[in-house]
Amino acid sequence: xxxxxxxxxxxxxxxxxxxxxxxxxxxxxxxxxxxxxxxxxxxxxxxxxxxxxxxxxxxxxxxxxxxxxxxxxxxxxxxxxxxxxxxxxxxxxxxxxxxxxxxxxxxxxxxxxxxxxxxxxxxxxxxxxxxxxxxxxxxxxxxxxxxxxxxxxxxxxxxxxxxxxxxxxxxxxxxxxxxxxxxxxxxxxxxxxxxxxxxxxxxxxxxxxxxxxxxxxxxxxxxxxxxxxxxxxxxxxxxxxxxxxxxxxxxxxxxxxxxxxxxxxxxxxxxxxxxxxxxxxxxxxxxxxxxxxxxxxxxxxxxxxxxxxxxxxxxxxxxxxxxxxxxxxxxxxxxxxxxxxxxxxxxxxxxxxxxxxxxxxxxxxxxxxxxxxxxxxxxxxxxxxxxxxxxxxxxxxxxxxxxxxxxxxxxxxxxxxxxxxxxxxxxxxxxxxxxxxxxxxxxxxxxxxxxxxxxxxxxxxxxxxxxxxxxxxxxxxxxxxxxxxxxxxxxxxxxxxxxxxxxxxxxxxxxxxxxxxxxxxxxxxxxxx
Numbered sequence: 001x002x003x004x005x006x007x008x009x010x011x012x013x014x015x016x017x018x019x020x021x022x023x024x025x026x027x028x029x030x031x032x033x034x035x036x037x038x039x040x041x042x043x044x045x046x047x048x049x050x051x052x053x054x055x056x057x058x059x060x061x062x063x064x065x066x067x068x069x070x071x072x073x074x075x076x077x078x079x080x081x082x083x084x085x086x087x088x089x090x091x092x093x094x095x096x097x098x099x100x101x102x103x104x105x106x107x108x109x110x111x112x113x114x115x116x117x118x119x120x121x122x123x124x125x126x127x128x129x130x131x132x133x134x135x136x137x138x139x140x141x142x143x144x145x146x147x148x149x150x151x152x153x154x155x156x157x158x159x160x161x162x163x164x165x166x167x168x169x170x171x172x173x174x175x176x177x178x179x180x181x182x183x184x185x186x187x188x189x190x191x192x193x194x195x196x197x198x199x200x201x202x203x204x205x206x207x208x209x210x211x212x213x214x215x216x217x218x219x220x221x222x223x224x225x226x227x228x229x230x231x232x233x234x235x236x237x238x239x240x241x242x243x244x245x246x247x248x249x250x251x252x253x254x255x256x257x258x259x260x261x262x263x264x265x266x267x268x269x270x271x272x273x274x275x276x277x278x279x280x281x282x283x284x285x286x287x288x289x290x291x292x293x294x295x296x297x298x299x300x301x302x303x304x305x306x307x308x309x310x311x312x313x314x315x316x317x318x319x320x321x322x323x324x325x326x327x328x329x330x331x332x333x334x335x336x337x338x339x340x341x342x343x344x345x346x347x348x349x350x351x352x353x354x355x356x357x358x359x360x361x362x363x364x365x366x367x368x369x370x371x372x373x374x375x376x377x378x379x380x381x382x383x384x385x386x387x388x389x390x391x392x393x394x395x396x397x398x399x400x401x402x403x404x405x406x407x408x409x410x411x412x413x414x415x416x417x418x419x420x421x422x423x424x425x426x427x428x429x430x431x432x433x434x435x436x437x438x439x440x441x442x443x444x445x446x447x448x449x450x451x452x453x454x455x456x457x458x459x460x461x462x463x464x465x466x467x468x469x470x471x472x473x474x475x476x477x478x479x480x481x482x483x484x485x486x487x488x489x490x491x492x493x494x495x496x497x498x499x500x501x502x503x504x505x506x507x508x509x510x511x512x513x514x515x516x517x518x519x520x521x522x523x524x525x526x527x528x529x
Contacts, residue, residue, distance in 0.1 A: 001040065001108055003036040005106040009106070048385055049382030052074065053369055053377040054378075055077055056073060058127050060127075068294050075280045078357075078358070078365070079277070086266065086273065088108070129374075132171045132172040133171070135215070135376045135379045139219070141205050142189045143186075144205050145188070145208050146188040149189065150185075152193070154184055154185075154188060155191070161179065161191065161192075163190070169211045170209055171374075174215075174374040175374055177211045183220060186216060193206075218371070218372065219373075222368065222372070222383070225445055225446070228442040229364060229387035230391050231438035232356070232360050232391065233388045234395045234398070234434075235310045235353070235356075235391075236310070238317070239265050240262070242428075243317065243350070244262045244264075245424075246261075246321060246324070246346065246424060247264055247343045247346050249337070249419045250341050250345070251338050251339065251343060252343050261343060264343065264344075264347070265350065267347050268350045268354040270351075274354075279358055299366050299367040300367070302359050302360075303363035303367065305359045306360025306361070307356075307438065307442055309359060311432055311435045314349075314435060316348050317349045317428045318425045318429050319425075322425050323341075323345075333420060334418070334421055365384065368383060398430070402415065402427055403415060406423075
């Protein structure tokens with residue numbers, strides 16, 4: 001930001017302008033600008049995946065109160081990001097347009113310097129996790145070691161797989177992970193052979209610990225959920241392209257003041273700022289009463305709800321375009337640059353996108369942090385952020401495909417140069433359909449996501465026969481009336497009644513009912529019999 005500010009202030013580094021519309025930048029000007037932007041990108045790549053994980057690390061999972069507050073932290077972390085975005089898209093834009101680019105870039109540079117100073121001022125107060133080395137290196141070590149031993153048979157007794165004898169993992173700051181049966185090919189990396197020991201030392205590219213192997217397995221298991229976030233990001237990216245294009249053909253004036261169509265994205269930011277406190281202070285306590293989950297909704301429920309809301313955003317955009325084109329046809333406004341329909345009719349679709357963000361993007365932050373191995377939390381947080389980039393690429397790919405397919409046989413494109421003669425609503429319908437399919441995929445993945453504990457009726461403790469304790473594992477999805485209203489009613493009616501006198505066959509039947517409900521995450525409810 002400092003380099004950008006200098007390039008805007010120093011006259012020798014500014015482009016030479018004959019007029020406001022006719023400017024020419026020298027090679028040095030362009031090089032300095034791109035260097036500055038690449039440095040901003042590099043810094044952002046270092047901050048974004050780490051700051052949320054580092055903030056969450058300040059909460060002690062062993063303390064129930066702090067553990068409860070950790071989920072709330074992600075809400076307010078995202079809230080603060082959008083406060084900054086609101087200031088940047090309103091105050092700073094005004095400064096850049098009315099005062100100058102030097103001040104418009106200098107203010108965020110100073111703000112960033114103050115943020116860094118604030119970060120370091122609290123150094124003595126932070127809980128710092130000891131670094132465990134590069135997680136990418138450990139991942140490649142497992143892949144290479146398992147490939148080298150591809151012809152070695154995995155033993156039936158998994159207890160013979162290599163692991164440190166100490167109670168702690170050899171990965172600093174990480175706990176040992178128990179063996180899982182999935183992706184057994186990777187277990188070969190932990191098979192100990194005579195050739196693995198050279199001069200009493202172990203080559204980590206030939207022999208890995210079981211914890212290392214399980215780390216990679218954990219990351220692989222996150223990928224199906226991660227992939228469903230790409231389509232959501234594709235929908236989210238429409239705010240910066242097709243929403244803007246749609247708005248540019250609407251009435252953008254208020255009392256002779258022109259509103260840039262791109263500036264309406266501020267309503268997405270306002271939506272997030274509006275919904276985060278409502279979610280954290282109202283929705284979480286209310287849903288907690290019904291779900292008994294510390295966060296109200298589970299992470300999977302939260303992300304799934306956001307996917308549903310994103311569909312409605314595309315539907316709203318499609319309906320608006322149908323209405324807009326109806327006005328065009330009725331009044332023959334085909335060649336009119338701005339039809340007499342206020343751009344503020346776009347506000348609902350922006351507001352819905354913001355609401356979907358609160359559920360899906362914040363849910364992703366929480367999910368990837370919580371489900372990641374101890375020493376891979378920053379990596380998995382970075383993994384979740386890649387969906388934003390891939391979503392933008394997917395959006396560009398879809399536009400390219402639609403442009404090619406819709407113009408076959410000399411037909412007009414869905415997205416022509418003159419949008420009044422196009423069919424933009426068809427693209428929004430396409431995104432809606434793809435989002436529905438993505439939601440279906442998400443529900444399947446969420447349901448099949450490695451339930452660590454068996455579903456059904458499980459004994460908790462052995463008491464006397466007159467008063468024993470049982471636990472029923474209720475699928476997390478069944479607590480959401482949107483998914484299973486009948487199952488929701490039956491199960492919770494069952495909770496309210498005593499099961500005294502129930503036979504083992506009846507208890508098995510109850511367990512079968514729970515299995516029918518399906519779902520990944522479960523919550524455990526104790527019943528006194």
